[in-house]
Amino acid sequence: MRESFLSRRTVRRLRQLLICTAGSIKIKLVLCCCIAFTVIALLSRASGFTGWTNRSVALERLSIPRKGYAIVMNTWKRYDLLKQSISHYSSCPGLESIHIVWSEPSPPSSSLKKFLNHIVQSNSGHERQVELKFDINKEDSLNNRFKEIKDLMTDAVFSIDDDVIFSCSSVEFAFNVWRSAPDTMVGFLPRIHWVDQSKGNNDYYIYGGWWSVWWTGAYSMVLSKAAFFHKKYFSLYTNDMSTSVREYVTKNRNCEDIAMSFLVANASGAPPIWVKGNIYEIGSTGISSMGGHSERRTQCVNRFVAEFGRMPLIPTTVKVVDTRNVWFW
Numbered sequence: 250m251r252e253s254f255l256s257r258r259t260v261r262r263l264r265q266l267l268i269c270t271a272g273s274i275k276i277k278l279v280l281c282c283c284i285a286f287t288v289i290a291l292l293s294r295a296s297g298f299t300g301w302t303n304r305s306v307a308l309e310r311l312s313i314p315r316k317g318y319a320i321v322m323n324t325w326k327r328y329d330l331l332k333q334s335i336s337h338y339s340s341c342p343g344l345e346s347i348h349i350v351w352s353e354p355s356p357p358s359s360s361l362k363k364f365l366n367h368i369v370q371s372n373s374g375h376e377r378q379v380e381l382k383f384d385i386n387k388e389d390s391l392n393n394r395f396k397e398i399k400d401l402m403t404d405a406v407f408s409i410d411d412d413v414i415f416s417c418s419s420v421e422f423a424f425n426v427w428r429s430a431p432d433t434m435v436g437f438l439p440r441i442h443w444v445d446q447s448k449g450n451n452d453y454y455i456y457g458g459w460w461s462v463w464w465t466g467a468y469s470m471v472l473s474k475a476a477f478f479h480k481k482y483f484s485l486y487t488n489d490m491s492t493s494v495r496e497y498v499t500k501n502r503n504c505e506d507i508a509m510s511f512l513v514a515n516a517s518g519a520p521p522i523w524v525k526g527n528i529y530e531i532g533s534t535g536i537s538s539m540g541g542h543s544e545r546r547t548q549c550v551n552r553f554v555a556e557f558g559r560m561p562l563i564p565t566t567v568k569v570v571d572t573r574n575v576w577f578w
């Protein structure tokens with residue numbers, strides 16, 4: 250009797266123990282999964298910076314086109330920024346030439362020219378020689394950045410400000426996206442326009458900055474501060490677009506990028522393309538990231554709608570990402 254009672258108790262104990270172990274196995278499994286997931290997530294993040302080079306190098310070898318792109322850089326009296334960004338971009342493999350848009354009253358000093366030429370030469374490597382040119386302008390106008398460039402070797406133009414740096418792989422990736430859609434603008438900094446419903450009719454618009462895009466995921470422009478487009482738009486902007494748009498830009502010292510977005514959308518009938526890229530802002534933040542600025546931008550949008558006779562911008566929610574940096578889909 251006693252023995253059997255004991256054994257029954259032992260069995261119950263054993264069973265409890267088993268249940269306990271089974272429970273802890275479950276917990277351990279869950280923990281293991283958590284840890285594995287974290288490790289994979291960390292690895293896929295780290296892959297942007299360190300390892301997995303074979304994966305990215307392989308594609309780069311495949312995809313370097315014989316005809317690359319030209320950089321058109323807008324600059325204004327910030328020589329250290331200029332030096333920094335030229336020395337960065339001149340090391341990007343698909344780059345063919347750099348054109349510095351110079352609108353200052355006095356021409357670039359010979360020491361600056363010498364310094365930049367030296368940087369570009371030493372970064373170019375053996376197989377290719379990147380060309381560096383200054384496009385000197387007499388008049389100081391934001392339209393200068395879209396002037397036609399004589400003997401531009403490439404169709405693709407990467408328009409960039411001197412105070413933003415994108416990694417070479419981001420730039421080359423955006424260039425590849427542009428090659429899939431050469432009539433539209435491909436860039437890193439999206440913006441949006443809204444119909445202002447409070448005005449009663451549907452033909453008053455509001456300019457939406459980065460937070461509007463962040464909140465809704467929609468955009469209808471990419472800023473020419475960092476964007477690819479076809480060189481044909483230089484001549485359209487300078488020769489075919491109405492003079493009053495260019496005059497408005499010069500007078501207000503603003504909105505040349507909105508004008509270019511209107512022009513490209515009107516000509517292509519297509520929305521721009523937003524590409525994910527890593528940005529390093531090296532200058533102090535400009536007016537574009539501050540408040541109060543969007544009021545003037547809204548005025549520009551409505552003014553240009555009147556000039557174009559319609560709203561050419563087309564909203565979209567497409568965002569292009571590099572598959573090499575994404576591990577789950």
Ligand SMILES: *[C@@H]1O[C@H](CO)[C@@H](O)[C@H](O)[C@H]1NC(C)=O
Nearest residue numbers: 489490491512515516556557
């Ligand atoms: C907009 O596009 C139309 C049709 O392609 C063209 O006729 C017109 O000149 C363009 N407008 C501007 C301001 O470029």
